[in-house]
Amino acid sequence: xxxxxxxxxxxxxxxxxxxxxxxxxxxxxxxxxxxxxxxxxxxxxxxxxxxxxxxxxxxxxxxxxxxxxxxxxxxxxxxxxxxxxxxxxxxxxxxxxxxxxxxxxxxxxxxxxxxxxxxxxxxxxxxxxxxxxxxxxxxxxxxxxxxxxxxxxxxxxxxxxxxxxxxxxxxxxxxxxxxxxxxxxxxxxxxxxxxxxxxxxxxxxxxxxxxxxxxxxxxxxxxxxxxxxxxxxxxxxxxxxxxxxxxxxxxxxxxxxxxxxxxxxxxxxxxxxxxxxxxxxxxxxxxxxxxxxxxxxxxxxxxxxxxxxxxxxxxxxxxxxxx
Numbered sequence: 001x002x003x004x005x006x007x008x009x010x011x012x013x014x015x016x017x018x019x020x021x022x023x024x025x026x027x028x029x030x031x032x033x034x035x036x037x038x039x040x041x042x043x044x045x046x047x048x049x050x051x052x053x054x055x056x057x058x059x060x061x062x063x064x065x066x067x068x069x070x071x072x073x074x075x076x077x078x079x080x081x082x083x084x085x086x087x088x089x090x091x092x093x094x095x096x097x098x099x100x101x102x103x104x105x106x107x108x109x110x111x112x113x114x115x116x117x118x119x120x121x122x123x124x125x126x127x128x129x130x131x132x133x134x135x136x137x138x139x140x141x142x143x144x145x146x147x148x149x150x151x152x153x154x155x156x157x158x159x160x161x162x163x164x165x166x167x168x169x170x171x172x173x174x175x176x177x178x179x180x181x182x183x184x185x186x187x188x189x190x191x192x193x194x195x196x197x198x199x200x201x202x203x204x205x206x207x208x209x210x211x212x213x214x215x216x217x218x219x220x221x222x223x224x225x226x227x228x229x230x231x232x233x234x235x236x237x238x239x240x241x242x243x244x245x246x247x248x249x250x251x252x253x254x255x256x257x258x259x260x261x262x263x264x265x266x267x268x269x270x271x272x273x274x275x276x277x278x279x280x281x282x283x284x285x286x287x288x289x290x291x292x293x294x295x296x297x298x299x300x301x302x303x304x305x306x307x308x309x310x311x312x313x314x315x316x317x318x319x320x321x322x323x
Contacts, residue, residue, distance in 0.1 A: 006035065008311040011051060013041040013058040013065070021292060027300045036307050047072045054311045055080040057267070059290040061092075061148060080314045083289070087264040091289050092148050094173045095120050101284050104258035111251045113272075113282040118175040120145060127170055130162070136176055139205050142216070145171040147288075157216045158202065164215035178283055179204035180273035183244045185282075187252055188269045188296045191306045194256045195296055196272075198244055204276060247274065247282060255284070265289065266306075 010031075014022060019040070028038050041050055043060075047068040056079060058069070066085045073081055091097050098115045106113070117136060126132045142157040142165075158177060159165050165174075184201035187194060252272070259270060269291040275281040293299045 008036050008054045008307075009039055009052065010036055010055045010057060010307055010311070011039045011041045011053040013043065013047075013056065013060050015060065018059055018290075021294050024294060024300070027303060030300045030304045031307060034304055034308050036304070036311065048075060051079075052076060053079055054314065055082060055307070057082045057290075059149075078314075080310060082310065083265045083267060088289050090263060091268070091287055092146060094143055094145055094147050094286075097147060097287050098284065100259065100262045100287075103262050104255065106254045106258045111248060111280045111282060113251075113255060113284065116176045116178055116283050116285060118173055120173050121168075121170045123170050127166060127168065133162075133165065133174065136174055139177040139210060139213075140165075140174045141177050142168050143173045143175060145173055147286075155218065157218045158205075159216040160205075160210055160213040161215070167215060175285065177202075177205060178273060179276040180283075181244065181276050183274070184285075185247060185252075185272040185274070186269055186291075187256055187272060188291065188293065189256045189260060189265075189267070190293070190302050191266050191309065193302050193306065194249075194253045195302070196246060196249065196252050197296070198246060201273065247272065251282075259287070263287075267291075267293075 012019070012023065023038065023040075031038050039053070041047065041056070041058075048071060051072075053076075056069070056072070058065075058081075069081060069085060073079060090100070095118075098118070101113070101115050119132065119136065121127050121132070138159065138161055140159050142159055144153050144155060147153050157164075157168065159168070159174075180201065182201050182203045184199050185196055186199060187196045255272075256270075259268070260266065267290045269288050270284055271286040271288075273283050273285060275283060293303060296302065
């Protein structure tokens, strides 16, 4: 059967909420036009009883799912699994998540990058030890150590002083808050494709605010934009961010490529802020696997192109788990 009439089956295993946001009819229809059928993997049946698939995309957690994927790959060596569970798990811990940034071999000339100063607190004893936290400058952001997509993992706080710090419950990561002009850059990566968009973030904290603030303040996930109309062409233009200069795309693309190679992942995004004091220094503050792509402009075209490349390249060579 020639490639011109060959249809490819991509199975997707996603939690209900993720499935609802990602598997839009517009995506299904466009993929179908390109000869690709998107097939829901039934979580109530074993994976081995389903398919055959040319490719599997997934965002499910747990040892049972990991075992099912491994067994399916062993019985179906030609299937391409995006992405390897072992590679994805690195992003479930907010310390190991950002360690990868230091491994990047990206030239730093006009622009530089890094991560904010941060420490991990495993228990209340460490939290009370001023020597442990003395290296951090307030304000700091408190983030749960586990980043598994759960509601709990998104509960963060902006902490202004030691009194506020002592009210928190470990384990957690304390990350220095860096003034960044109230703008965050979200960089979406889909294989070789890189898209950077800007969004509103937490406002800068002045010395006056720091002196007058008490304890800590919780804040909802900044990137949660689900109440907005994703179909509106002015979705990003209405954020009143037109005066904010974007980071150089070539610089961001180099970082994205480096992260992709170091993490062995195809589907992720990372959040970047620009240090207001330095101006050309960028800080990577978060990396997420399989983010909310439906918020990205023209996501249907980008994802369909990615699917097409994966299945057609895979059709011509022997695949590797996680590709």
